[in-house]
Amino acid sequence: MSTVSIDKAGPRRKVKYGSMSRDRAWALRWSYFFLVLFAIFSLTPPLYMLITSLKTSAEISAATNPWWIFHPTLANYVELLTSNQFLRFFWNSAMVSIVVVIVTMAISIPAAFALARMKFWGSATLATGVFLTYLVPDSLLFIPLFKVFAVVQEWTGIPLLNRWYVLLFIYPTLTVPFCTWIMIGYFASIPKELDEAAIIDGASWLQTLTRIFIPVALPGLIAATIFAFTVSWAQFLYPLVFTTSVDQLVLPVGITTTLIKGDIFNWGQIMTGALLGAAPPLIIYAFLMDYYIAGLTAGATKG
Amino acid sequence: MADVVVQRGRTARTASARKGASLHNALRRKSTVAFFLTLPLILLIALLVLYPAFYSAHLATLNKSMQKFVGFGNFTFLFKRETFWMVVKQSCIFAITAVFFKALMGFIVAHFVHNIPAKGQRKWRGMLLVPWVIPPAMSTLAWLWLFDPSYSAFNYTLSFFGIGPVNWLGDTFWARFSVILVNVWYGAPFFMIMYLAALKSVPDQLYEAAAIDGANWWQKIWYVTLPMMRNIIAITTLFSLIVTFANFDIVRILTSGGPLDQTQIFATYAFRVGIESSDIPLGASVSLFMVPILAVAAIFILRDVSKRGNEA
Numbered sequence: 001m002s003t004v005s006i007d008k009a010g011p012r013r014k015v016k017y018g019s020m021s022r023d024r025a026w027a028l029r030w031s032y033f034f035l036v037l038f039a040i041f042s043l044t045p046p047l048y049m050l051i052t053s054l055k056t057s058a059e060i061s062a063a064t065n066p067w068w069i070f071h072p073t074l075a076n077y078v079e080l081l082t083s084n085q086f087l088r089f090f091w092n093s094a095m096v097s098i099v100v101v102i103v104t105m106a107i108s109i110p111a112a113f114a115l116a117r118m119k120f121w122g123s124a125t126l127a128t129g130v131f132l133t134y135l136v137p138d139s140l141l142f143i144p145l146f147k148v149f150a151v152v153q154e155w156t157g158i159p160l161l162n163r164w165y166v167l168l169f170i171y172p173t174l175t176v177p178f179c180t181w182i183m184i185g186y187f188a189s190i191p192k193e194l195d196e197a198a199i200i201d202g203a204s205w206l207q208t209l210t211r212i213f214i215p216v217a218l219p220g221l222i223a224a225t226i227f228a229f230t231v232s233w234a235q236f237l238y239p240l241v242f243t244t245s246v247d248q249l250v251l252p253v254g255i256t257t258t259l260i261k262g263d264i265f266n267w268g269q270i271m272t273g274a275l276l277g278a279a280p281p282l283i284i285y286a287f288l289m290d291y292y293i294a295g296l297t298a299g300a301t302k303g
Numbered sequence: 304m305a306d307v308v309v310q311r312g313r314t315a316r317t318a319s320a321r322k323g324a325s326l327h328n329a330l331r332r333k334s335t336v337a338f339f340l341t342l343p344l345i346l347l348i349a350l351l352v353l354y355p356a357f358y359s360a361h362l363a364t365l366n367k368s369m370q371k372f373v374g375f376g377n378f379t380f381l382f383k384r385e386t387f388w389m390v391v392k393q394s395c396i397f398a399i400t401a402v403f404f405k406a407l408m409g410f411i412v413a414h415f416v417h418n419i420p421a422k423g424q425r426k427w428r429g430m431l432l433v434p435w436v437i438p439p440a441m442s443t444l445a446w447l448w449l450f451d452p453s454y455s456a457f458n459y460t461l462s463f464f465g466i467g468p469v470n471w472l473g474d475t476f477w478a479r480f481s482v483i484l485v486n487v488w489y490g491a492p493f494f495m496i497m498y499l500a501a502l503k504s505v506p507d508q509l510y511e512a513a514a515i516d517g518a519n520w521w522q523k524i525w526y527v528t529l530p531m532m533r534n535i536i537a538i539t540t541l542f543s544l545i546v547t548f549a550n551f552d553i554v555r556i557l558t559s560g561g562p563l564d565q566t567q568i569f570a571t572y573a574f575r576v577g578i579e580s581s582d583i584p585l586g587a588s589v590s591l592f593m594v595p596i597l598a599v600a601a602i603f604i605l606r607d608v609s610k611r612g613n614e615a
Contacts, residue, residue: 031418045445066456111344137549139570144355234438252440274441
């Protein structure tokens with residue numbers, strides 16, 4: 001028993017004599033050593049983005065130490081943040097992501113509520129269907145979807161291809177199944193007594209949803225919102241297929257296609273753009289990491 | 304009580320009002336409410352996922368101008384192309400190797416994070432999860448710059464160790480190595496976080512019992528940790544296999560399939576053929592080859608998920 005207590009409290013106490021705690025201390029040192037190595041591996045690309053973004057093009061093309069900034073400058077940031085093109089990409093990305101988040105929540109919250117609580121004909125099949133849809137990748141659907149929207153455009157005369165708003169129809173195919181799936185998990189974990197009491201008190205189903213489920217499952221809702229946002233913000237394949245004009249592009253496609261001109265890579269600006277494109281998800285993550293992780297672990301494992 | 308009074312007042316009214324009341328009742332019925340709550344979801348899945356999926360199978364049977372039915376013509380054409388078999392091979396190498404290393408690295412890192420005192424874990428977890436948070440298209444650009452043939456930061460660093468310049472994206476072996484490396488970098492944090500959650504759910508008593516029985520470090524992992532985590536390892540690996548197999552961003556940005564289509568995988572090849580060469584039917588046929596593998600993985604995941612549901 002005594003060995004066990006030393007073992008558990010080991011890391012916080014000073015190292016005591018006895019083989020158990022000495023082993024423990026060494027295990028801890030090795031853990032930190034490898035964690036530092038893995039952290040370097042994880043953070044090298046984002047740090048290198050930052051380093052490059054602060055350099056002048058002259059310094060980038062000079063054969064000096066790439067890991068050090070000799071003449072730091074904000075010129076890349078100024079240039080990008082004052083260029084209409086870049087702001088346009090940013091605006092398109094923000095518009096698409098925010099609207100997609102709203103649409104996703106409007107579809108998936110009621111659906112998840114119905115699937116988690118109201119047993120109806122076909123509800124089990126539909127829940128399985130939602131899960132299977134969540135596994136259907138974008139790289140399987142982009143060709144038929146492209147053709148479908150081309151046909152719709154032909155029939156109705158509404159310009160859809162090469163318009164940023166076509167993405168508002170397409171992104172929910174990625175976000176809705178996923179968000180519904182994690183919301184089902186969260187709603188299912190709410191004790192039945194809560195909503196039974198509400199129904200007995202005469203609340204309608206909708207009131208039960210808005211007054212009880214949404215407030216109680218708020219952490220799950222936040223997690224789902226973050227996911228819908230990051231998925232829409234990061235999408236690359238669909239905008240690459242559906243938009244081509246410079247004023248219709250979203251950030252990832254805009255940076256990869258317009259800042260690279262032929263064989264000339266303006267790395268300072270590309271890295272600045274990439275960093276600014278990575279910033280919104282990173283900022284959200286910095287503040288809401290626990291929700292993000294809760295959503296991640298719930299989404300992929302909860303049955 | 305108030306509800307009953309309202310109902311009684313309503314029945315006393317005219318026939319049309321009664322009809323309204325029955326409609327009102329129908330709307331209050333559980334199945335009706337549920338139907339309307341799920342309707343947008345059903346429509347979305349049916350119109351934008353199911354329909355395109357089947358439409359894709361139809362497209363695959365047409366000729367390039369989409370005027371004529373050619374049956375399996377596109378598939379027989381693909382089977383005769385050497386490039387296609389290279390894509391099949393490369394997709395399998397890419398997915399299996401990347402998932403294996405992601406799982407291995409995730410497992411190791413999760414253990415190290417789990418090992419350190421709980422107070423510091425949050426900080427490390429936060430740093431190690433960053434690759435997963437950055438949009439892959441953005442981070443892959445950073446890798447592209449790190450691999451740059453003339454100004455490569457990697458080659459600069461390696462030159463200090465006397466290792467000659469490596470042609471990261473131009474040489475077949477190194478190009479394959481690079482796309483897998485970037486995919487592992489991007490995907491390992493997901494495994495790390497899933498395994499960490501699994502590790503935390505293993506009861507401490509089991510390790511205590513193992514320690515009393517004199518189990519060493521390796522025996523604890525083999526006889527306690529692995530059996531307890533088996534479910535999560537299986538489901539995470541299968542899920543990641545689907546995602547990695549269907550990956551597009553990393554290969555597209557890093558090599559666009561080059562050199563000589565040696566790093567082309569299903570998604571990038573389908574894009575190349577279907578959108579860039581505008582042979583939509585052939586592109587659809589290429590991406591359809593992902594279906595059997597996705598289906599097998601999905602069946603296994605689903606079996607696991609429903610088993611878990613039955614246990615709960």
